[in-house]
Amino acid sequence: xxxxxxxxxxxxxxxLMGVFACEEELGFKExxxxxxxxxxxxxxxxxxxxxxxxxLTYDVPNDKSLxxxxxxxxxxxxxxxxxxxxxxxxxxxxxxxxxxxxxxxxLYSVSRNNLLSEPVKVTIKPQEAPIxxxxxxxxxxxxxxxxxxxxxxxxxEDISILILKENVLGEFEVxxxxxxxxxxxxxxSKIRGLDTLNYEFKVLVMDxxxxxxxxxxxxxxxxxxxxxxxxxxxxxxxPGDAPQVSNGARLEYAWDGRMLWPYTSFxxxxxxxxxxxxxxxxTGKEAKLSRIWIxxxxxxxxxxxxxxxxxTTLKRFEVYGSTDPSLSGELDDSxxxxxxxxxxxPSDSPYGEDxxxxxxxxxxxxxxxxxxxxxxxxxxxxxxxxxxxGGTAQSINELKIYGDPR
Numbered sequence: 001x002x003x004x005x006x007x008x009x010x011x012x013x014x015x016l017m018g019v020f021a022c023e024e025e026l027g028f029k030e031x032x033x034x035x036x037x038x039x040x041x042x043x044x045x046x047x048x049x050x051x052x053x054x055x056l057t058y059d060v061p062n063d064k065s066l067x068x069x070x071x072x073x074x075x076x077x078x079x080x081x082x083x084x085x086x087x088x089x090x091x092x093x094x095x096x097x098x099x100x101x102x103x104x105x106x107l108y109s110v111s112r113n114n115l116l117s118e119p120v121k122v123t124i125k126p127q128e129a130p131i132x133x134x135x136x137x138x139x140x141x142x143x144x145x146x147x148x149x150x151x152x153x154x155x156x157e158d159i160s161i162l163i164l165k166e167n168v169l170g171e172f173e174v175x176x177x178x179x180x181x182x183x184x185x186x187x188x189s190k191i192r193g194l195d196t197l198n199y200e201f202k203v204l205v206m207d208x209x210x211x212x213x214x215x216x217x218x219x220x221x222x223x224x225x226x227x228x229x230x231x232x233x234x235x236x237x238x239p240g241d242a243p244q245v246s247n248g249a250r251l252e253y254a255w256d257g258r259m260l261w262p263y264t265s266f267x268x269x270x271x272x273x274x275x276x277x278x279x280x281x282x283t284g285k286e287a288k289l290s291r292i293w294i295x296x297x298x299x300x301x302x303x304x305x306x307x308x309x310x311x312t313t314l315k316r317f318e319v320y321g322s323t324d325p326s327l328s329g330e331l332d333d334s335x336x337x338x339x340x341x342x343x344x345x346p347s348d349s350p351y352g353e354d355x356x357x358x359x360x361x362x363x364x365x366x367x368x369x370x371x372x373x374x375x376x377x378x379x380x381x382x383x384x385x386x387x388x389x390g391g392t393a394q395s396i397n398e399l400k401i402y403g404d405p406r
Contacts, residue, residue, distance in 0.1 A: 039066050039109040041117045051155050052129035052207070053095030056105065056122065060090050065111040072119075073105040077210060084110075097126040098211035130157040131205040134187070135213040138203065143372070144225035144290030144402070146191040149180065157207060158183045164202040164215075172202050190369075194222040223372075225290045228401040230255040232284025236379060239329030241280055242272030242393065251279055254396045264297045266312065267384075269393035276392050277384045286323055286378045287405035289338065295365035296343075297397040308362035309345050309354060309388045312395040316342045316385040319368070321377025335381065338374040343388075351388065365398070 040061035048055040056071065069092065070084045076098045085092045094105055103126070106119035130153065137152035138161065153159060163178040178201075180189045203216040235251040244250055248262030256263055267277045296313040298306035309315075319339045326334040343366060347355045354362075380401070384394035 035065060035111075035113060036115065037065055037111070038115055039063050039111040039117045041109055041120050042069055042107055043120075045107065045120060045122050047122060047124050049125050049127055051127045051133075052097050052131075052157070052211075053093060054105075054124035054126055055091060055093050056107065056124075057091045058107070058120075060087055061109065063109070063111075065113070065115075066109055067112045068110050070108050070110055071105050072108065073103060075209060079209075094124065096207075096209035096211070098129050098131075098209075100126060100128055129207070129211060130155045131159060131207050131211055131213050134159055134161070135205045135216070138205070138216065140201070140203070140218050140220060141372075142221055142223055143190065143192075144223045144404070146194045146222050147220045149187070149189040149191070151187040151205075153182070153185050153187055156183050156185050160206045161187065161189075162204050162206060164204075166200060194220075196222050196224045223290070224404045224406070225402050226405070228283050228285065228287055228403065228405060230257070230400070234282045234284065236280045236282040236325075238278075238280050238325070238327065238381075240278065241329065242267035242277035244268065249395075251281060254279075254281075254399050257398070259295075259397060260298075260301050264395055264397045266297065266395040267393045269312070269391050272393060274392060277394050278381055279394070279396075280325075280379065280381045282379050283401055284378070285405050286376045287401075287403040288376045289321070289370040289374065289401060289403035291370060291402045292319060292339070292368045293365050293400040293402065294368065294396055295398040296362055297395040298362075305354075306359070307352065307354060308359065309343070310352065311387065311389040312391070312393045313388045314341075314343060314382075314384055314394055314396070315388045316340075317394070318383045318385065319370075320381040320383065321374065322379045322381075323375075323377060325379045331381070331383075336375060336377070338370050338377065339368060341368045370403070 040063040042058040042061060044059040046057045066087045068084045068086050070082055071092045071094050072082050073094050074080050075096050081096060083092055083094060097103065102123050105122050105124055108119055109117035134151050134153050139150050141148045151161060161180040163175050164172040165175045167173050178191055180187060199220045201218045201220060203218055204213050206212040233255045245266045245268045249264050249266035251265045253263040254265040265279060296308050298308050299310045300306050318337060320331060320335040321338045322335045324334060326332050346357045346361050349355060384392050387393060
């Protein structure tokens with residue numbers, strides 16, 4: 001029993017020695033008990049004014065009782081803010097300002113017994129808050145079946161672009177489905193599914209501290225959109241167009257409503273050569289196009305892991321349109337480039353390694369929007385610059401064309 005107790009005591013002693021050694025090495029500072037010494041103030045404070053904020057750098061005093069430095073300041077809303085920085089650091093960020101006026105910030109040294117030094121007072125003058133540059137860059141443009149909202153957020157701040165719509169009581173309230181919550185530097189929101197009516201929205205930009213811009217009043221009138229009738233589509237092969245593979249695929253299968261093999265358009269890489277493969281078809285009617293929907297052909301579709309971003313699936317391609325095409329097969333002045341596109345895999349995983357999100361997105365098909373300034377067209381050419389296998393052959397399981405044929 002005595003041997004066991006001695007063994008325990010030795011273990012405890014060695015354990016405590018290890019703790020003390022670690023604390024000495026890491027510079028831990030134990031509370032000083034009843035020590036009422038006021039910690040020394042920081043010194044040499046430098047101010048860097050930034051959009052809606054300021055960075056304060058300073059010299060940390062050589063004071064063993066110092067635990068951290070804190071800044072205390074008041075926002076435009078009247079809310080008192082406090083930020084802290086450990087004694088290992090020498091800077092603080094005070095943020096949340098909505099104007100460019102001068103503001104006072106008090107900096108305190110705080111001891112391990114929570115005793116405060118006398119404040120060091122500094123004056124800051126923040127630059128224009130990020131919400132204003134976002135607001136000034138904000139645009140809402142009518143689009144087919146809705147509108148496109150764009151804005152610039154160069155400082156990548158957390159911002160909310162709030163869209164308010166009128167309710168049954170005639171009051172404007174936030175529509176969370178249309179509002180945008182982001183920290184991206186390039187903001188883009190595309191709203192679809194609206195009727196061709198006039199919609200009145202109010203728009204404002206807000207940051208996470210509740211600072212808000214003025215309110216923008218905007219009337220949106222979506223452009224009419226419908227699916228062009230695929231019953232009117234016909235293959236329109238021209239010289240230089242890539243031939244289909246010889247084991248069952250046909251260009252007309254791209255709009256027949258049937259999925260999987262052989263009901264797909266699938267060009268022959270060998271017979272079509274190494275240059276970009278082109279297919280040409282007639283939609284049967286002139287229309288101002290809004291978007292082209294394409295569903296890729298899934299390789300290994302009969303297995304539990306079909307490959308969508310694979311082999312001849314379009315990766316980079318162009319679409320040309322015409323109302324009166326040249327029959328030479330050349331992409332001459334009778335053809336207008338109406339869109340250049342690139343398919344991106346959501347997961348950005350290596351070739352041949354798709355995850356569940358990749359499968360979900362691809363199985364629903366991709367929408368490729370046509371520029372609103374593009375002219376009316378009837379004939380279309382799809383030119384594959386690169387497929388996912390690194391070649392130029394192309395496969396399209398199904399496609400749909402949308403726009404205004406009136």
